[in-house]
Amino acid sequence: MKIYHHIDEFVPVKNAVVTIGTFDGVHIGHRKIISRLKELAAASGGETVILTFFPHPRMILHPEDENIKLITTIAEKASLMEQLGVDHLIITPFSRDFSNQSAEEYIRDVLVKKIGTKTIVIGYDHRFGKDRKGGLEDLLRLAPEYGFEVLEIPEQDINDVAISSTRIRTALLDGEIDIANECLGYPFFITGKVIRGDQLGRQLGYPTANLMLEEQYKLIPSDGIYAVRVNVEGKDYNGMAYIGHRPTVNGMTRNIEVNIFDFNQEIYNKQLRMEFLHFVRHDIHFASLDELVVQLGKDKEDVLALLVLDNPQFNT
Numbered sequence: 001m002k003i004y005h006h007i008d009e010f011v012p013v014k015n016a017v018v019t020i021g022t023f024d025g026v027h028i029g030h031r032k033i034i035s036r037l038k039e040l041a042a043a044s045g046g047e048t049v050i051l052t053f054f055p056h057p058r059m060i061l062h063p064e065d066e067n068i069k070l071i072t073t074i075a076e077k078a079s080l081m082e083q084l085g086v087d088h089l090i091i092t093p094f095s096r097d098f099s100n101q102s103a104e105e106y107i108r109d110v111l112v113k114k115i116g117t118k119t120i121v122i123g124y125d126h127r128f129g130k131d132r133k134g135g136l137e138d139l140l141r142l143a144p145e146y147g148f149e150v151l152e153i154p155e156q157d158i159n160d161v162a163i164s165s166t167r168i169r170t171a172l173l174d175g176e177i178d179i180a181n182e183c184l185g186y187p188f189f190i191t192g193k194v195i196r197g198d199q200l201g202r203q204l205g206y207p208t209a210n211l212m213l214e215e216q217y218k219l220i221p222s223d224g225i226y227a228v229r230v231n232v233e234g235k236d237y238n239g240m241a242y243i244g245h246r247p248t249v250n251g252m253t254r255n256i257e258v259n260i261f262d263f264n265q266e267i268y269n270k271q272l273r274m275e276f277l278h279f280v281r282h283d284i285h286f287a288s289l290d291e292l293v294v295q296l297g298k299d300k301e302d303v304l305a306l307l308v309l310d311n312p313q314f315n316t
């Protein structure tokens with residue numbers, strides 16, 4: 001997959017089959033649209049193109065705005081689309097100039113001239129151009145003149161897409177990982193760098209790699225303990241993760257930590273990818289570290305039991 005960080009970098013391709021959208025999470029609804037795109041491209045000997053906007057204007061105007069939380073970072077989105085076999089991903093900033101184009105200019109200059117659109121797959125409610133005045137009706141009106149075809153994504157499918165994104169965000173914030181994963185079609189994951197903590201974990205017998213996320217707009221699931229799968233330097237491990245303020249030790253920051261099973265390596269500054277499989281329990285304020293350690297032993301048993309349920313062949 002080729003990635004372009006501005007629409008101007010794109011060189012028109014043969015029979016471009018195009019769709020436009022945010023695609024946050026690249027969930028099952030998005031996957032359906034992407035497979036449709038691929039079928040159309042295959043049938044016409046064309047290439048699939050996704051146009052997405054990043055950063056969102058709200059992110060530029062209010063970088064401190066804590067409310068913008070996305071299921072996937074732009075890098076994660078690109079990697080998921082690549083796995084799905086998308087040919088071209090254009091990530092263009094949602095600038096003032098861009099949003100000030102009239103609907104007709106947008107169709108002519110962006111879709112036709114810059115992308116070379118032959119087929120556009122678009123939701124019934126998609127708006128574009130200055131004051132969001134453009135829509136499906138403009139695409140249909142100008143299609144014969146510019147020689148492209150318009151395929152409308154049915155209302156039901158668009159609603160499914162919107163419902164899924166909201167549902168996934170809510171589920172993650174409620175610790176309902178199973179629901180989020182079902183809507184995503186793959187396990188929710190985060191990526192980050194291992195940073196130093198208080199070095200207390202190893203003394204408790206449970207070293208925990210502390211993660212620093214790359215992007216502050218990434219949605220972090222609710223506080224609690226999770227069964228996870230961790231990828232370090234290309235290898236997968238099981239583990240138990242913790243998200244919270246560590247009330248037992250009066251922690252000040254919201255930590256994301258993971259104790260990796262059957263693992264004993266120093267991995268400070270390494271990149272780690274963590275998939276969330278199940279929610280295990282809520283955060284607890286223990287009266288002593290001894291009680292926390294007893295609970296950590298139980299957590300490990302609970303996580304291993306969940307992994308056996310997922311995969312009866314799993315050998316603890």
Ligand SMILES: Cc1cc2nc3c(=O)[nH]c(=O)nc-3n(C[C@H](O)[C@H](O)[C@H](O)COP(=O)(O)O)c2cc1C
Nearest residue numbers: 197198199200201208240242246247248259283284
């Ligand atoms: C599976 C798991 C469950 C945890 N549960 C709790 C908890 O319920 N309450 C709490 O205060 N801290 C909890 N912690 C966090 C520990 O307090 C933390 O790992 C310990 O303070 C070590 O921190 P360090 O990595 O900064 O050295 C948990 C950690 C793990 C890995």
Ligand SMILES: Nc1ncnc2c1ncn2[C@@H]1O[C@H](COP(=O)(O)OP(=O)(O)O)[C@@H](O)[C@H]1O
Nearest residue numbers: 196197198199201202207208209260265266267
């Ligand atoms: N099984 C393991 N799980 C997680 N981290 C481990 C493990 N074994 C060794 N480590 C290393 O130990 C560090 C965690 O130990 P810990 O005492 O909790 O220190 P810190 O407070 O700096 O995270 C990790 O960052 C990693 O480099």
